[in-house]
Amino acid sequence: ETGVTQTPRHLVMGMTNKKSLKCEQHLGHNAMYWYKQSAKKPLELMFVYSLEERVENNSVPSRFSPECPNSSHLFLHLHTLQPEDSALYLCASSLGRALGEQYFGPGTRLTVT
Amino acid sequence: KQEVTQIPAALSVPEGENLVLNCSFTDSAIYNLQWFRQDPGKGLTSLLLIQSSQREQTSGRLNASLDKSSGRSTLYIAASQPGDSATYLCAVRSDAGGTSYGKLTFGQGTILTVHP
Numbered sequence A: 001e002t003g004v005t006q007t008p009r010h011l012v013m014g015m016t017n018k019k020s021l022k023c024e025q026h027l028g029h030n031a032m033y034w035y036k037q038s039a040k041k042p043l044e045l046m047f048v049y050s051l052e053e054r055v056e057n058n059s060v061p062s063r064f065s066p067e068c069p070n071s072s073h074l075f076l077h078l079h080t081l082q083p084e085d086s087a088l089y090l091c092a093s094s095l096g097r098a099l100g101e102q103y104f105g106p107g108t109r110l111t112v113t
Numbered sequence B: 001k002q003e004v005t006q007i008p009a010a011l012s013v014p015e016g017e018n019l020v021l022n023c024s025f026t027d028s029a030i031y032n033l034q035w036f037r038q039d040p041g042k043g044l045t046s047l048l049l050i051q052s053s054q055r056e057q058t059s060g061r062l063n064a065s066l067d068k069s070s071g072r073s074t075l076y077i078a079a080s081q082p083g084d085s086a087t088y089l090c091a092v093r094s095d096a097g098g099t100s101y102g103k104l105t106f107g108q109g110t111i112l113t114v115h116p
Helices: none
Strands: A003-006 A010-013 A018-025 A031-037 A044-050 A052-055 A064-070 A074-080 A087-094 A109-111 B004-007 B009-015 B021-026 B032-038 B044-051 B055-059 B061-066 B072-077 B086-093 B104-106 B110-115
Touching: A003 A087, A010 A018, A010 B044, A018 A031, A018 A087, A031 B004, A044 A064, A044 A074, A044 A109, A052 A064, B004 B086, B021 B032, B021 B086, B021 B110, B032 B061, B032 B072, B044 B055, B044 B072, B072 B086
Parallel strands: A010 A109, B009 B110
Antiparallel strands: A003 A018, A018 A074, A031 A044, A031 A087, A044 A052, A064 A074, A087 A109, B004 B021, B021 B072, B032 B044, B032 B086, B055 B061, B061 B072, B086 B104, B086 B110
16 A cells, blocks of 8 residues: 555444544655545644644544554544534645645545434 | 635636636745645645745646745646546645644635536
8 A cells, every 4th residue: 555545435423423534654754634624615624743743733622532653543533423523534644744745645534414 | 824715716618728726825924835636525636836935836737836925826737638627726834833733724626627
């Protein structure tokens, strides 16, 4: 596998479920990001990890919980979500925190029922 | 707070036409600007990255320019093809040098359709 991969690609969950999204990068990068893309809204940055340390939490509700166990893996744990959380969740990675070009995964399409 | 606007929101052109997509941003203190392509239901593909010190970047039929002082960037696509049909996103990296790591602010995108 090369680049940035995300699993699952599609997820349907109820409001009381707990699920996790997974992202893996094979590029040797040291920074990873979660973005949310809702219909008719610009991409929104959610979390940034640099060298496995969370360096930005962009006012995201606590029902979203990120985890970065190492520089190649990033998770987004989901619990008690709301229907308005339905969106495309994109993971990205870069080399270096500020100047590195970001490479994106294919995304997970999440539907909350 | 950085805001990024893309015009037009949608564009439909016949194959072979040259076209320009526009991006404007409110805060000119940027590190770089990146143009992406997104196909329906898929992730983003980076097309071009322009550092704040650069005026333009070229890749094949694509040319991106940057005028930092006026807060504008354009993406020029030469000899458009049906395979160019996608959403094109502009993203600006604003970094306070220690408090914000690689934060990109995205525009809403331009939906491009190139018909045969």
